[in-house]
Amino acid sequence: MRQLTLFVLLLLFFPCQVLLAQATTADTWYLLKPARVFDGEKMHEGWQVLVKNNKIEAVGMMTNTPPQAQVVELPGTTLLPGLIEGHSHLLLHPYNETTWNDQVLKESRAERVARATVHARNTLLAGFTTIRDLGTEGAEYDDVGLKEAINKNIIPGPRMLIATKAIVATGSYGPKELSYEITTPIGAAEADGTDALIKEVRTQIGKGADLIKVYADYRWGLNKEAQPTFTVDELKKMVEVAASSGRPVVAHASTPEGMRRSILAGVSTIEHGDDATPEIYRLMKKNKVAFCPTLAAGDAITQYRGWKKGSEEEPERIKAKRKSFAAALDAGVTIVMGGDVGVFTHGDNAREMEMMVDYGMKPLEVLRSATSVNADAFGQGSSIGRIKTGLLADIIAVEGDPTKNISQIRKVKLVMKDGVVYKY
Secondary structure, three states: OOOHHHHHHHHHOOHHHHHHHHOOOOEEEEEEEEEEEOOOOOOOOOEEEEOOOOOOEEEOOOOOOOOOOEEEEEEEEEEEOOOOEEEEEOOOOOOOOOOOOHHHHHHHHHHHHHHHHHHHHHHHOOEEEEEEEEEOOOOOHHHHHHHHHHHHHOOOOOOOEEOOOOEOOOOOOOOOOOOOOOOOOOOOEEEHHHHHHHHHHHHHHHOOOOOOOEEEEEOOOOOHHHOOOOOOHHHHHHHHHHOOOOOOEEEEOHHHHHHHHHHHOOEEEEEEEOOOOOOHHHHHHHHHOOOEEEHHHHHHHHOOOOEEEEEEEOOOHHHHHHHHHEEEEEEEOOOOOOOOOOOOOOOOOOOHHHHHHOOOOOHHHHHHHHHHHHHHHHHOOOOOOOOOOOOOOEEEEOOOOOOOOOOHOOOOOEOOOOOEEEEE
């Protein structure tokens, strides 16, 4: 008890620094005692979790535990696997603070990395112990260094699966606010045709990408409407080259044709999918392509443009997104949780989970989406995403029961990543 009291006092005065600096040759044991445990798939009343070093040692009703285990009492809480954010941009911050164009054109990369260290900490303390970061948006390969700084315990932050520079077709992406006579930085990597795309994919892999992101469509059509950017053959070649190194390709796609080409090419996930049709969702289901709807991004952008949510009728864009999301649910598509955070505030990742419930998913399904479903869809199911013996000790606790009220996911009482407590 004296050890636990000292441990809590250290947390109060030195919440992250002390724990990051822990160095001991002895095994570290924790016995976590919540009211209930959501294991990534089901809820279990009265379960406890035993952690040894950075792994989950045992789960369930405990009778015999090591005497040296530090007992962490969590009355009234739900223990869950660390949440997984499926679509993040740590090197961006909300567009109502600074527009995307100005972030790319006017903010130094040093400033953007400095901001990202704060974003990483806020994300972790909100209970998101893993993120899929889908593009540096003009910050080159700075996500590689950010990931390494977290892995080396230089800064606190979530595990990162990184895409480095997204791949775009020449002429499709921005910024484009300056005269066409002025060469400006591009917020992604331009490449066209088989040879150039092969080289770009391999370059990104060599620089440290865990996955490849491609813009299968973008707002480069007449009158700036979204139109496809790459052919099916070009997309297939990117998927083929990435797959040869064991990496997936994810596709930004909002148009039916951009989605169709991406699905046929073999991408692992579709991001956004705003204008998807029931036929497209059936094709996704058939080809086992998961869907990341990013509901919160569209909601945030619409509010930035003047919509007063709660006091004004929903704009057509929001109504269409509701209808599209409902069609995805009806089709039985695998839905991964990811909000495109960076468009809105890092640490407010739960906003997407709340909107998924508002748009028709059951809270239990949303919790699965943010844990075991994301882990499996991102190829990480053997190490994270579940409270299960042998998996990494990425564990959080929240007040109450989020299967009854998803907003309880915001009331984080405990954050453990890799067996280290960052919040208690």
